Amino acid sequence: MSPAAGGSEGPGTGTPAVRATFSALLEDSVEDLYDSAPCGYLSTLMDGTIAKINATLLGWLGLTRDEVVGRMRFSDLLTVGGKLYHETHFAPLLRMQGHLGGIALEMKTASGPRLPVLVTSTVKESDDGEPLLIRTSVFDATDRRAYENQLLTARRAADEARRQAEADREQLREALAVLQRSLLPAALPDIPGVEIACHYHTASALQVGGDFYDLFALDDDRAVFFLGDVCGKGPQAAALTSLTRHTLRAAALHDSDPVADLRMLNTVLLDRYTGDDPRYCTAVVGVLERVGDGWEVRMASGGHPPALVLRADGRAEYLPTRGGMLVGAVPEAHFVPVRTTLRPGDTLLLYTDGLTEARTGPDRDLYGYEALESFVTGLAPSGPGRVVDALTDLLRGFGDGLDDDTALLAIGVPARTDAGPGTTP
Amino acid sequence: MSIHRRNNIRVTGRPAGRTVVLVHGFGCDQNMWRLVEPALAQDFRVVLFDYVGAGRSDLSAWQEERYSSLDGYARDVVEVCEELDLRDAVVVGHSVSAMTCVLALRAAPDRIGSLVMVCPSPCYIDEDGYRGGFSAEDIDELLESLESNYLGWSAAMAPVIMGNPDRPELGEELTNSFCATDPDIARVFARTTFLSDSRKDLAHVTVPTLILECEQDVIAPPEVGAYVHAAIPGSELVTLPATGHCPQLSAPQATAAAIRSFASALGR
Numbered sequence: 001m002s003p004a005a006g007g008s009e010g011p012g013t014g015t016p017a018v019r020a021t022f023s024a025l026l027e028d029s030v031e032d033l034y035d036s037a038p039c040g041y042l043s044t045l046m047d048g049t050i051a052k053i054n055a056t057l058l059g060w061l062g063l064t065r066d067e068v069v070g071r072m073r074f075s076d077l078l079t080v081g082g083k084l085y086h087e088t089h090f091a092p093l094l095r096m097q098g099h100l101g102g103i104a105l106e107m108k109t110a111s112g113p114r115l116p117v118l119v120t121s122t123v124k125e126s127d128d129g130e131p132l133l134i135r136t137s138v139f140d141a142t143d144r145r146a147y148e149n150q151l152l153t154a155r156r157a158a159d160e161a162r163r164q165a166e167a168d169r170e171q172l173r174e175a176l177a178v179l180q181r182s183l184l185p186a187a188l189p190d191i192p193g194v195e196i197a198c199h200y201h202t203a204s205a206l207q208v209g210g211d212f213y214d215l216f217a218l219d220d221d222r223a224v225f226f227l228g229d230v231c232g233k234g235p236q237a238a239a240l241t242s243l244t245r246h247t248l249r250a251a252a253l254h255d256s257d258p259v260a261d262l263r264m265l266n267t268v269l270l271d272r273y274t275g276d277d278p279r280y281c282t283a284v285v286g287v288l289e290r291v292g293d294g295w296e297v298r299m300a301s302g303g304h305p306p307a308l309v310l311r312a313d314g315r316a317e318y319l320p321t322r323g324g325m326l327v328g329a330v331p332e333a334h335f336v337p338v339r340t341t342l343r344p345g346d347t348l349l350l351y352t353d354g355l356t357e358a359r360t361g362p363d364r365d366l367y368g369y370e371a372l373e374s375f376v377t378g379l380a381p382s383g384p385g386r387v388v389d390a391l392t393d394l395l396r397g398f399g400d401g402l403d404d405d406t407a408l409l410a411i412g413v414p415a416r417t418d419a420g421p422g423t424t425p
Numbered sequence: 426m427s428i429h430r431r432n433n434i435r436v437t438g439r440p441a442g443r444t445v446v447l448v449h450g451f452g453c454d455q456n457m458w459r460l461v462e463p464a465l466a467q468d469f470r471v472v473l474f475d476y477v478g479a480g481r482s483d484l485s486a487w488q489e490e491r492y493s494s495l496d497g498y499a500r501d502v503v504e505v506c507e508e509l510d511l512r513d514a515v516v517v518g519h520s521v522s523a524m525t526c527v528l529a530l531r532a533a534p535d536r537i538g539s540l541v542m543v544c545p546s547p548c549y550i551d552e553d554g555y556r557g558g559f560s561a562e563d564i565d566e567l568l569e570s571l572e573s574n575y576l577g578w579s580a581a582m583a584p585v586i587m588g589n590p591d592r593p594e595l596g597e598e599l600t601n602s603f604c605a606t607d608p609d610i611a612r613v614f615a616r617t618t619f620l621s622d623s624r625k626d627l628a629h630v631t632v633p634t635l636i637l638e639c640e641q642d643v644i645a646p647p648e649v650g651a652y653v654h655a656a657i658p659g660s661e662l663v664t665l666p667a668t669g670h671c672p673q674l675s676a677p678q679a680t681a682a683a684i685r686s687f688a689s690a691l692g693r
Binding site: 046047048073075079080081082083084085087088089091092093095096104105106152 | 450451452453456457459460520559563564565566567568569570571572619641642643644668669670671674675
């Protein structure tokens with residue numbers, strides 16, 4: 001930089017010496033300004049033939065004026081990819097808009113390497129609007145293109161990582177669905193004289209739920225069922241669910257006293273989960289025994305919400321089991337037995353607290369036991385199929401107010417064929 | 426969504442006139458026809474539309490699988506013809522769409538009565554004595570050029586460009602708003618276009634066909650025009666006094682005149 005230009009005084013107010021320096025600079029011919037500009041300039045006819053080009057661009061390309069002017073078209077300066085881009089995008093847009101800026105292209109140089117450039121073009125029009133020629137400026141974009149390529153590479157890597165993550169997620173979802181199914185009975189058994197219906201709502205496709213249920217026949221006249229909710233979610237909860245379910249199955253085969261079955265589970269859980277990782281669950285275990293045309297039910301609850309019975313005469317009632325303790329929390333836990341008889345047309349409903357603890361209404365109140373009782377009373381008398389269908393609709397209606405897993409198991413005795421509504425599930 | 430909205434169909438011109446459908450090619454949208462449309466509209470009923478993925482079409486209808494083959498684009502042409510219940514239309518396809526329209530003609534022969542192929546090329550890549558003008562590496566280079574030019578596209582502006590025809594001031598902020606295209610969609614279209622080989626489909630064209638080529642065209646050189654002309658029996662080849670690949674922009678009067686005289690000479 002010249003001392004004059006770096007001086008503290010502007011050109012209009014400088015000393016005569018400084019003014020002289022400036023005027024020498026400003027006498028720079030327009031020709032020279034064009035030819036030696038720090039960017040490339042060229043003018044082309046509308047068909048692309050190059051009519052004028054500056055020395056800067058010729059220098060970059062390693063070409064002489066004679067080789068170019070009147071002999072080459074603008075697109076001849078471009079790489080093949082650039083030519084295609086020019087024909088399909090650049091030229092049409094320029095015709096439509098009269099101006100086009102900041103287009104990234106590559107030019108061929110005589111010595112071989114390609115020159116990344118940024119190109120801006122303007123169409124010069126005659127007074128009556130006819131396009132006459134195209135003026136184009138060309139900037140060396142080598143550094144910038146290198147930077148863009150890094151960005152592009154990074155973006156591609158990020159896109160790839162995202163695709164991979166989505167694929168992994170999908171795989172996880174599938175694996176979890178398989179695991180979830182393995183924690184529930186594949187199909188409920190067909191027991192003559194009993195109707196069964198169930199529903200399982202999973203709160204998240206990426207979490208294995210902690211609710212479980214099962215039902216199986218001991219012999220022609222006896223069956224065992226259970227339903228419960230283990231603490232926590234995810235893989236640990238799944239392992240606990242698996243242990244709980246298989247323990248209860250084995251216990252029930254060994255001893256058909258539900259309280260004894262829960263005690264066995266309590267012992268197993270305390271034994272398995274010791275120290276600072278206690279794991280527990282709530283559960284209802286029950287034994288069905290055929291008596292005449294009905295079934296006697298002996299149940300025991302460990303800290304689980306009370307079961308409901310819908311009677312054939314239209315009543316519905318809770319079977320209170322208050323005082324039952326969590327299973328697996330303390331040794332010598334207390335479990336509460338309860339008995340009832342299911343007559344034809346009666347239905348027993350077991351559920352987990354996802355149902356009663358769903359949030360409803362504008363104030364996000366708990367759905368609660370009272371609401372459930374009146375809802376179920378409205379259904380009675382009903383077979384298990386209708387009860388579970390109605391509750392499934394209710395759950396769906398909770399929308400995002402239902403944020404926990406929910407299991408439903410309904411067991412009923414078919415109504416007598418001469419009975420009124422509620423004959424069929 | 427109706428095909429009308431999906432493909433941003435626009436109908437202008439003389440309602441009682443013969444219907445001329447203008448089909449844009451790779452790189453832009455129906456704006457490509459803006460300079461020939463007024464001349465054609467004097468005599469004909471002119472139908473314009475954007476392929477799904479281009480211009481102001483419904484981007485949500487775009488599916489990579491469908492638009493990875495020219496048949497997908499041909500289905501757009503057929504569905505537009507069906508939407509307007511066209512019969513014996515003159516269908517004008519530019520560039521790759523000349524071939525798309527050949528495929529559409531096969532799929533819906535009742536709808537399309539004649540073809541105008543503007544700068545057609547049935548195959549861009551050189552192969553066993555056929556001169557398409559490009560090598561496979563050249564096409565890779567084009568795809569790279571596309572990557573480095575998003576032409577005013579940004580994900581944030583996309584909905585503005587595509588979905589707000591009632592607020593044009595938003596679109597005008599973009600330098601190159603005419604042909605703004607989602608880069609992913611453009612890449613698929615480019616690949617489909619330049620890797621296509623529809624040479625064998627030409628033999629099925631039996632309707633009156635006009636081929637328009639330019640004197641100088643990097644993308645569809647004269648050999649290719651001659652090839653198409655020879656492959657379609659009875660076709661007419663007109664070389665326009667124009668350079669480049671878009672005579673409808675660089676020589677709109679000559680292009681419109683050629684289409685007009687061809688379409689006017691067709692029997693009713």
